[in-house]
Amino acid sequence: MLKCYLAFTRKRWRMGMLLIAPLLLLTGLSVLWLCTKWPGILAWSGLFVIWPLIAVIGDYFFFGGIYLMKENSLDYVKSSAKGVELVKNVVRMDCVQKLVWTALIYGTGCVLFYYPGILRLAENRDLSEVLYIYAAEVLFGFAGILLCTMIYRFFMIFTAVLLCAYGAAFLGFLSCFPAMTAESPAGMVLAFVCVIAACVLNEYILKKKMGEMYYDQ
Numbered sequence: 726m727l728k729c730y731l732a733f734t735r736k737r738w739r740m741g742m743l744l745i746a747p748l749l750l751l752t753g754l755s756v757l758w759l760c761t762k763w764p765g766i767l768a769w770s771g772l773f774v775i776w777p778l779i780a781v782i783g784d785y786f787f788f789g790g791i792y793l794m795k796e797n798s799l800d801y802v803k804s805s806a807k808g809v810e811l812v813k814n815v816v817r818m819d820c821v822q823k824l825v826w827t828a829l830i831y832g833t834g835c836v837l838f839y840y841p842g843i844l845r846l847a848e849n850r851d852l853s854e855v856l857y858i859y860a861a862e863v864l865f866g867f868a869g870i871l872l873c874t875m876i877y878r879f880f881m882i883f884t885a886v887l888l889c890a891y892g893a894a895f896l897g898f899l900s901c902f903p904a905m906t907a908e909s910p911a912g913m914v915l916a917f918v919c920v921i922a923a924c925v926l927n928e929y930i931l932k933k934k935m936g937e938m939y940y941d942q
């Protein structure tokens with residue numbers, strides 16, 4: 726899948742989405758935090774809102790309208806028997822990179838902005854419990870990004886993309902709250918259910934729409 730992803734996506738887009746945007750986000754929040762003397766927890770919480778916005782809007786500039794058969798400009802993939810499978814692998818790999826980068830960005834922000842809080846948390850809890858909460862935050866955030874990304878890919882109108890991006894940001898904000906009580910089994914189960922449901926739905930839509938495209942349905 727990685728080979729398909731690297732061959733299909735543009736290098737400039739990957740540089741922007743996977744390197745420049747995360748660095749600017751973390752740098753900008755760090756500067757704002759240092760200049761305003763905000764509590765670190767507020768700057769860290771900003772990641773849960775801003776990163777989903779970036780992830781959805783950035784996705785539009787490459788995958789915009791991919792499920793909209795009349796607008797996706799992917800007819801050329803039908804010239805090869807492996808063309809449709811290539812597109813499927815690219816979309817699947819995109820899901821993987823979103824999960825990885827969500828984990829990295831949330832983790833980096835946690836260390837940058839909330840390190841004293843982590844120490845206090847670790848004093849009262851086992852390290853596994855701290856990692857448990859962090860994992861739940863990542864899973865909830867990733868599920869929101871994936872769900873809103875799936876919805877906007879049915880549209881080419883940028884307004885629809887913005888609405889989905891705002892929805893992802895709102896879900897990211899809400900993910901802070903159940904995740905903080907994720908030391909209970911119900912919290913982690915809910916996080917896994919959200920991610921599995923989003924992944925299954927994404928796979929179903931992907932197969933359905935790519936099949937319709939290939940057979941001109």
